[in-house]
Amino acid sequence: MSHIKLGRYNQLEIVKEVDFGVYLDGDEDGEILLPLKYVPEGSAPGDILNVFIYLDMEERLVATTQQPYAQVGDFACLEVAWVNEYGAFLDWGLMKDLFVPFREQKVKMQKGRRYVVYVDLDEESYRIMGSARVERYLSRERADYLPGDEVEVMVWQRTDLGYKVIVDNKFGGMLYHNEIFQQLATGMKLPAFVKQVRPDGKIDLELQQAGFRKVDDFAEVLLQFIKDKGGRTSINDKTDAETIYDTFGVSKKTFKKAVGELYKKRLIVLEDGGIRLA
Template sequence: MNIELGKFNQLEVVKEVDFGLYLDGGEEGEILLPTRYVSEGCQVGDMLNVFLYLDIDERLIATTLTPLVQVGQFACLEVAWVNQFGAFLNWGLMKDLFVPFSEQKMKMQVGRKYVIHAHLDDESYRIVASAKVERYLSKDIPDYAPGTEVDILIWQKTDLGFKAIIDNKHSGLLYENEIFCTLETGMQMRAFVKQVREDGKVDLILQKPGFEKIDDFSKTLLDYIKEHGGRIHLNDKSPAEDIYDTFGVSKKTFKKGVGDLYKKRLISLQENGITLAES
């Protein structure tokens, strides 16, 4: 049995002691799950899903806590403290995640958040992080079709817009003139693939592309009005950010959806909002 450090593993309970449970780690021997993480009724022979990392004495230890990042993943984490060797990030576990100075783009500061990649150091077999995330992004050309829905992590602001990490693997870009909400580094959200360029770069948008989105949104808007007593206080003069916060679409899409419903005589337009048309 091979265990994976920095990830969740299914391990069997083999021994109970006063300070916790020992789990079968195969060639790595028995691994301690401290009492604080042992659920009531757990006993020898049970299979547990645990995260494995190294404690302050560099010993394998298990926890049932879910860290903010696992080995092979990207995340935006806050610096808890800094010493002469590097920075230490809060990733939700008792021992902080180490970022050597050599893996920092700029000197990290306590209290600030940075996008990092977690991996195993080849020499020390420790879980470490790097802010030089470009080297950990896939060099393969993605095979996304236009309109594919993806998970993204907002990475950094550029002159063109915002770089994002797609599905923990690829780099993408949201263009400034197609963003209708406030974005910040570290935000996680859903997006759509606009296109994959010949060079492998991925253009993203925050709303479903193509004409289909107008019809989809018209129905969404109508359902929303019905669910809110037949009236909403948004209209085509409302701020774009208020529209996006409510529906997740641009003001342009909102106005087209409103126009579609109005032409079908399903809604009435008021100075301070929209109401369902009287039947």
């Protein structure tokens, strides 16, 4: 069985130099070319290089020191570079684009648009492919997170409830609309905190850790909220506490302190009907 990890980084030794690059020791896979333009300056036979291995246009193993946007086993949000009668080809940062056949597309992919895909290695054809059928690749194991654990999420899909996200490149999770106070976009990566892992294994998340919402942090959230609303909001210190909590997830006391903080910095103006940017 090959020790080369296709679609991933490999530590390989330079075995010889040629005019058009260097050859690396691929063991039973034979020597693998690293083209000259990717050879680090000063490299010589015997050196160990960290290279990404994929297939060239003729389906031969080839190495590169370019860094792809994702490797096999990763979820990523990638832009469609071109489309033909077989499927779509996504820009993943390498000379050869990532192929997504039509059968792996949930909707027909269009050139110039971005889609969340999983980078997979097709065992039968030994080819690297992308798949937009994200659910198939999310772990079915129950995550062992505890409430308050910090994770990295990638925004995947907007729904009526909120945003589906991919947690730590492995699990599915959800951020709810009434707890989001910033603009989110598909493919965005950001830290989040676990609220709970439900009995069915689904993970509820929030973008601010419960119990640690500092006034300074919330003042920034409030300022961004007002900007996103076109520079004005009707919510002010006369608004009832329930509405404030439903909108921002903070107490009225925290809200009023943040308003005072922004007002002292002359970033907002207080009006009878609400708050506007200065």
